[in-house]
Amino acid sequence: MPPKQASRSSRTASGGSASGSPRGGPPRILCAADVRLGGIAERLPPLAGEAAESAAGASRRQWETLLDAAAEADAVVLLGRLLDPAADLRAERALRQGLDRLAAADVAAFAVTDEPLPDDLPLTVLAPDEPSEIELSRGDESLAVLRTLAGAAAFPVPDGLPVLGVSVAADADADGCDAFFTSSLPGDAPGTLIVLPETAGAGGGTSEPRGERPVRFFAPVLDLPDEPADLPARLRHAAPPPADGERLRIVDWTLRLGPWGDRLTDADADALAAALSDARALHSVALLPHPDRFADDDEEEPGEAAAFLEALAHFDPLGDAPPLPGVAPNPDRVRELATRFAAPLLSAG
Incomplete structure (x- = not known):
């Protein structure tokens, strides 16, 4: 045709x-x-x-x-x-x-x-x-x-x-x-x-x-391998500058943290978001371990990520598996490592 x-x-x-x-x-x-x-x-x-x-x-x-x-x-x-x-x-x-x-x-x-x-x-x-x-x-x-x-x-x-x-x-x-x-x-x-x-x-x-968008959305990703002296001030400095006509911004932060961030909890993230928010800007904060922590450093001892993966591979929540030679059962250690690494592993899969 x-x-x-x-x-x-x-x-x-x-x-x-x-x-x-x-x-x-x-x-x-x-x-x-x-x-x-x-x-x-x-x-x-x-x-x-x-x-x-x-x-x-x-x-x-x-x-x-x-x-x-x-x-x-x-x-x-x-x-x-x-x-x-x-x-x-x-x-x-x-x-x-x-x-x-x-x-x-x-x-x-x-x-x-x-x-x-x-x-x-x-x-x-x-x-x-x-x-x-x-x-x-x-x-x-x-x-x-x-x-x-x-x-x-x-x-x-x-x-x-x-x-x-x-x-x-x-x-x-x-x-x-x-x-x-x-x-x-x-x-x-x-x-x-x-x-x-x-x-x-x-x-x-x-x-x-x-033209201008009165409502703007941002999803910044910030790498923080070392703890900043003032975390809220560090985020305010990294936020995109306001644009002409902007009346409301929604900012969804992803913070990729070094070992210092392991002590932060979801409640800490919520408090940080509240400290950044006001009538013209609403923030949310997600805390993740920095990807560099998944890489082993060629030393004889495995890194944290490798240790977690091995422990997770041997983890049986029903407790029916026989003990593995050289691997001591330590549910608390598995839970600690899972809290630190499981979410990034799932999101990367």
Whole structure:
């Protein structure tokens, strides 16, 4: 079966900025994936007070930062869900008001989604499973081509215009595109401003993060072979610096400790997390032995990890196994070594 021929339509991207001054330079398109207005970030621990309020309103604040970033764009492309399944009327109102704001600034808005949306939104909806092309223009000047990549399709020759390919599939065939955006690309920022070359195949296109995430997640791993003088201060110094727009951070620390850490308990880890946490930052702390403690040092005596593995291999919780020559039964020693090493061994398996 021959590839499906994708149709080409046209759309005015922008005639000028909100102040009336014409835009110039190369095409600029702001892309974002899974805006999910009205949703609450996953992986959140139980929240209360100011932290809960920050999490509940994060999607709307994130949407506002994207709208601010759209001031420098000719068009906005939204992939995936625009409204979270749990969205309420406030989220729908924020979406409509934001799209009206784009329309008032002559910024064309596109959504590549199959979700049901409210009627009469100033938005061009493109089916994610249907290949298509839309030609963007500034006033009477052709600007760029927005190409929805889906399945096998034969696309029209872009006539010298730069092409931005968008797809919900990360492995879409982006041949013939000057830039490509998929829902798997976004990183720490919610949006990406893609600047295309002024002609097809000219090169020089760039992509830069835009917008802010009010709720941010971190999972730092810190190696502490030697005991620091002030452990809470050491972690505060190692924490990532706050970003613009950040209202709540969730930090899940993994501390890999030398022998000094064997005296720390789960209660100590909880107390350390509590000392680091406040209304804008919630911390959790996991304590593990440093991996270097699993390596033997070529001495005649085996290292701690080797001793534990050998003891564990001979350990019979039912007590029915005959005694092994040269291995003294010592359940307390097995328990001590297991507390120190079993969790890392299981997680590495």
